[in-house]
Amino acid sequence: MTNAILTETIRPVSFASARRDPDGFAAALGRSFRETGFAVVSDHPVDTGVIERALEDTRAFFALPEAVKRAYFQDGGGGQRGYTPFAMENAKGEAQKDLKEFWHRGRDLPAGHPYEAVMPPNVPVAEIARFDASTKALYEALDAMGGVLLEAIARDLGLPDDWFAPAVDNGNSVLRLLHYPPIDGDPKGVRAGAHEDxxxxxxxxxxxxxxxxxxxxxxxxxPIQPPEGALVVNIGDMLQRLTNHVLPSTTHRVVNPSRERMKFPRYSTPFFLHFNPDFEIRTLPGCVTAANPDRYPQAITAHDYLLERLREIGLK
Structure with a gap:
C-alpha cells in the first residue's frame, strides 16, 4: 500500500503526541477506530534493537527441524503458550486451515498467582540462547505501549484515563510470533482467513x-502496510462488546502473495492485549443509547469469552 493511499484512508496518528496533546491524540485515535476499527500509529516507542533481535530469533526458531519445533507443542493447551504447528488454526466459521505456524508467549506470573490456573507458564526454548529474553523484551515493550493507547481510548470514551489499568494489569495478553512459509503450487487455503481478533x-x-x-x-x-516506524492497532471483539460496537472490531485477513513472491516466507509479530481473566465484560452505560440499545445485556468474563473463541477456531 502506498503512503498516499494510507494517509487518505487511515491517517497515521503520532504516538509522540500522546503526552504532549493527550486530548488531540485520543480524538484522532478514536476517530480512526470509530470509522474503520483500525489506526496506524507512527513514531512508536518500541526500540528497533528489541524488534530486530526478536525477529532474528523468530526466524531461527521456525528454521528448526519440524520434530524439534513439535516438541514445544502443548497438546490440549489451546495454543495459549509454546508452538502451534502449521495448518492447525482456522478462522471462525471456516473449515479450511490457515497456512501458518506460530509461537505464543504470555505474561510471566509470580509463583502462587491466582491466575496460574488459567494462564499457563511460558515455554523456554533450549536451542536458541537468546529466544526467551528477546521475545520477553518485545512482549514488555508492546504491553507498555498498549497501556498508553488504552489511556487514550478511555479518554475518547469519556472515562478516566486509568479506567482500563486495573482491568489489564495482569491480562492474559499474548505475543504471537507468526511464520507463513513459502507457498508451493496452488494451495486450497490462504495464509490467514478473514477474521476479527x-x-x-x-x-x-x-x-x-x-x-x-x-x-x-x-x-x-x-491493503495495509504501515510505513517504517509505525504500527497498526485494531479493535478486538472484547472491546467491541464492552463498547456496544461503538468501537468496531473490523474483519481482516492475510492473503496469499503473487506468484513471484510465493517463494518468500512472511513473518509477523502481533501483540494481543487481553483483559484480566476474571474481568467482566459488561456494556459501558455511556455506549448505550436509544439508537444503539445494549446488544449484550448478559456480562461474560474475559476467560470464558476466550474459551468460546478457542473452540471456534479449532484450538480447543
Missing part, C-alpha cells in the same frame, strides 16, 4: 512481506 486491542508491527488486508464498510478489501 478476540482480544481488547492488537498491536502489529509492519511485516517485510505484504498481505494484510482490512475489510471496509463498503465491503472492499484495503
Amino acid at each position: 478476540i482480544n481488547v486491542i492488537t498491536l502489529l508491527l509492519g511485516a517485510e512481506e505484504a498481505g494484510l488486508q482490512v475489510k471496509t464498510r463498503a465491503g472492499d478489501w484495503l
Whole structure:
C-alpha cells in the first residue's frame, strides 16, 4: 500500500503526541477506530534493537527441524503458550486451515498467582540462547505501549484515563510470533482467513512481506502496510462488546502473495492485549443509547469469552 493511499484512508496518528496533546491524540485515535476499527500509529516507542533481535530469533526458531519445533507443542493447551504447528488454526466459521505456524508467549506470573490456573507458564526454548529474553523484551515493550493507547481510548470514551489499568494489569495478553512459509503450487487455503481478533486491542508491527488486508464498510478489501516506524492497532471483539460496537472490531485477513513472491516466507509479530481473566465484560452505560440499545445485556468474563473463541477456531 502506498503512503498516499494510507494517509487518505487511515491517517497515521503520532504516538509522540500522546503526552504532549493527550486530548488531540485520543480524538484522532478514536476517530480512526470509530470509522474503520483500525489506526496506524507512527513514531512508536518500541526500540528497533528489541524488534530486530526478536525477529532474528523468530526466524531461527521456525528454521528448526519440524520434530524439534513439535516438541514445544502443548497438546490440549489451546495454543495459549509454546508452538502451534502449521495448518492447525482456522478462522471462525471456516473449515479450511490457515497456512501458518506460530509461537505464543504470555505474561510471566509470580509463583502462587491466582491466575496460574488459567494462564499457563511460558515455554523456554533450549536451542536458541537468546529466544526467551528477546521475545520477553518485545512482549514488555508492546504491553507498555498498549497501556498508553488504552489511556487514550478511555479518554475518547469519556472515562478516566486509568479506567482500563486495573482491568489489564495482569491480562492474559499474548505475543504471537507468526511464520507463513513459502507457498508451493496452488494451495486450497490462504495464509490467514478473514477474521476479527478476540482480544481488547492488537498491536502489529509492519511485516517485510505484504498481505494484510482490512475489510471496509463498503465491503472492499484495503491493503495495509504501515510505513517504517509505525504500527497498526485494531479493535478486538472484547472491546467491541464492552463498547456496544461503538468501537468496531473490523474483519481482516492475510492473503496469499503473487506468484513471484510465493517463494518468500512472511513473518509477523502481533501483540494481543487481553483483559484480566476474571474481568467482566459488561456494556459501558455511556455506549448505550436509544439508537444503539445494549446488544449484550448478559456480562461474560474475559476467560470464558476466550474459551468460546478457542473452540471456534479449532484450538480447543
